[in-house]
Amino acid sequence: MGSLAIETEGLSKSYGRKHATASVSFSVASGTVFGLLGPNGAGKSTTVKMLVGLVRPSSGRARVFGLPPENADARQRLGYVPEQFRFPEWLRAQEFLRLHAELAGVLTTDRQSEVTRVLREVGLEHREHDQLRTFSKGMLQRIGIAQALVGRPQLVVLDEPTSALDPIGRRDVRDLIVRLRSEGVTVLLNSHLLSEVETVCDHVAIMDRGRIVRSGSVAEVTGGHLEVEVRCAGLTDQAVRALESRWRVLRPGVSEGSSEPETLTISVMSESEAPGIADVLVSGGVRLLALVPRRRTLEDVFLESVTTIDGDDIASVSARR
C-alpha cells in the first residue's frame, strides 16, 4: 500500500443540535477505489464535501494528499462531481470544460486537447459545440464527470455519479473508474448502487446516521460471513430458540403451527456449520426441505448494517414484511 490520498480523523459536522456526521475516520490509499455507502441522510455527501473543502468540519480533520482540503495544492490534484448541482447551461460544453481547465491550471496551449480528451472519455466528443441547455440529464451527468477529469487529477471524488444514467451509461462509468485506477488515480465513489460499488471498489465504508458502521476491503466486509438459507415446514418456536442459541437467525413473521413452508436465513462462520443446523431442525421435528449455504453480498451486509429512519434495522423490517 502506497501513500494515502485521503485521511480523516474524527471528522464531525453538526448543524445546530443535528449531527450530520460524528467522528468519521477512514483512509484511502493512493491508486485505489474507495466506496462510501449508506442510506439517504447517512452523512455521505457531508463527508465528501468536507473532503473537498466545501463544508467546514465542526471537529476532527481531513487531509487530501497530506494537505488540508482547502489548500490550493490539494485541490489542484482533485476532481469532483457533486451530487446535486446545476450547470451554467448557457455555456457550450467546450466553454464549460475550458473554464474548468483554466481554473485547474491547465496550460493555455494544452487546454483544447484536454477538453477533447475528457469529452472523448465520457463519449460526448460530438457535442463539443452544443450549449449545455440542450443536453439530456444523463449527458449533463457525463459532462459533470468530464469536468472532474480535466487536468488529470490524482484523486477523483464522484458523488452519486450514475444516478441519471441508463444501464449503458452506468457501465461506461464503471469502465472509466477501472481505467482511472489502472492509471494510478484514486477514486472515491459515493453511490447507492451497491452492485456498482461491489464491482469496482477495493475498499468500502458503510455509513449510518453520520457514523461509519463497517469498513474494510470488499472481501473483508462481505467475506468471513456466510449465510445458510433454510427452507422448512412445521417450524416450532422451540426449534427456532435452539437455533438462536447458537446462530443469528432472521425469520420472517409466520404464525406458529402453520403447515406452510417458510424460509430462515442463518448467519454462520463457515459452511461446516450447515450439518449442525440440519441436526437441530430434524431433532426438533421440523421437516427440512432445503438448506443452501451462500456467501453474503455487499447488499446483505449493507441492509444488516444500517438502520431505518425510525431506528429499526432494515434487515428486520424486511424480514417482517
Add this chain to the structure above:
Amino acid sequence: MNVLRIAALTWHETRRARALLAGIALTAIFLGFFSWGVSAAASEFGRARPSPLMALASQSQIDFASIIWGQVLSAGLYGVAGIGALLAIFLGAPSIAREVETGTLQLLASRPIGRWEIVTGKWLGGCALLVAYVGGSGALACASVWYLTGYAPGSPILVVAALSIQVVVLHSLTIATSSVLPTITAGIIPVILHGIAGVAGFGERIGTLLDSAILKKTGIIASLILPSDVAWQLAASQAQPPNPLPALGFNAPMGPFDVISAPSPWIAAYALVYALAGLGFAIWQVNQKDL
C-alpha cells in the same frame, strides 16, 4: 487572474442570456425618445416668446437657456440612473444566492481558487457591466443635448463618474445581501432601501427649501445608510449650471431635478468605501458558508 476569469464569465453570461442585447436595444429606444423630446423642446424654445420669468432672468444676467437644458439633461440622466439602479440590483441579487441554491458555486469552489476570488470576480464583472452601461448611456444623453441645444455640462466625466458610483454602491449592497439571503429577498431589500433613500433625498431638498433641520438631517442619515440617491444628486449637480437663486436671496430650486446645494465631494469617497465594505462583507460571508 482568477478574478478576471470570473468577471469575464459574468459578461459572457449576460451576453449569452441576451440581457446585454435587450439592455442596449431598450436603452437605444429610450435615448431615441429622449433625443426626439429634446429636439422638439429646442425648436419650441427658439420660437417661444420670452416669458416674464425669462425676462426677469435676462435682467439678472442669468443664462436661462443653460438652466432649462441642464434640467432637460438631468431628466434624461434620471432615466439612465433609474434603469442603472434596477440593473445593479437585478444583476446582483442572483449572483451568489442563486449559485448557492443551485449548487453551481460548489463546482467553482472545489477548484484551486479562493472564494474571495469568486466573489470579487462576480462583483467586478457586474460593476464593469453597470459602469459601461451608465457611462455609455449617460455620455450619449450628454452628447444628444449638446448636439441639439449646444448645452454641455461643466464636466461630463464627473457626471458619468457620479452615475457610476450610484450603480457600484447598489450592486455592492446587493452582492452583500445575496451572500446571506435567498435571491428574491436579496433583491427586495436594496430596492426598498433605494426607494427610502430617494424619498429621503427629496425630503432633504424640501428641508433645504423650508430650512427644516429635521428634514435635512433625515436626508443626511439616509445618505449614510445607502449613498445611492446622494450619488444621483452629485450627478445631477454636475449636469446643471450652478443655481443662481441662492445668490439672489432665494433658497429655491430652479427645476424638478435641481439639488439646490450640491453634495460634498467627500460623499463620493464615502460611497466608494461603502461599496468596498459591501464587497468585504460578501467575501466574509461566502468564506464562512458551507456549500
